[in-house]
Amino acid sequence: MTHQNGYTMANLSARKQFDEGTIRTVGANLSRAISGDTGDDKTLSGGAYAQFDARYASGTLNVNSAADGYINTNLTANGSVGWQGKNIAASGRTDGNAGVIFNTGLEDDGQISAKINGRIFPLNGKRNYLPLSPYGRYEVELQNSKNSLDSYDIVSGRKSHLTLYPGNVAVIEPEVKQMVTVSGRIRAEDGTLLANARINNHIGRTRTDENGEFVMDVDKKYPTIDFRYSGNKTCEVALELNQARGAVWVGDVVCSGLSSWAAVTQTGEENES
Known part of the structure; x- marks a missing residue:
């Protein structure tokens, strides 16, 4: 409660702070005349404000409606x-x-x-x-x-x-590589599974299990996996990782350039890398 210009005002205010995001603090206040003669003054006044912390600027926005009826707006920003x-x-x-x-x-x-x-x-x-x-x-x-x-x-x-x-x-x-943990199942062009095969990518290698499934980290700038066989032959999987974040299951993928896994296993080359 406050007393001004011969009348009494009831006041209410609230504030909320945020630990994350662009808006860090918001607040508002409201005043209403409850007794006495307000004359030409309004019976209701108030205001609101917000403190922000953006990437390129930080500051405060204020909007106030005074008892005389005028609305004032003020913005301060720093960077x-x-x-x-x-x-x-x-x-x-x-x-x-x-x-x-x-x-x-x-x-x-x-x-x-x-x-x-x-x-x-x-x-x-x-x-x-x-x-x-x-x-x-x-x-x-x-x-x-x-x-x-x-x-x-x-x-x-x-x-x-x-x-x-x-x-x-x-x-x-710094040199920074965005990594995606990729899991899936790799097949030859005829649909046969590449079981227990050593596969490679830009930054490392791993081995598939007996079902042709694999898990490996992939540099998002180089979204490919390859398998080498018969000395100098290579098949390659092109992964679609544009929207991938963190970890992704790519399902069944085809190693283009390898017609059949059966031909490789018959020559005992499944462990070649």
């Missing part, structure tokens, strides 16, 4: 830009006048995390800028994000040690 040579990126954070650009090369909405001196920061897409305070030493470790279905193999550039001074912008360019 920062990092530039080093040919590398430029923006951020909604304003933590300092130094920072790091991460050139991860992640496709679409891919996400990993940067652990910096024990704090976790999300990295989305191909390039990110993270402002940091100057005169600091930073231990940086890239890792998979607990908020993402995707799995990444950070081949190089996983850990870095930096000392930043005012105006410094460091650039970290």
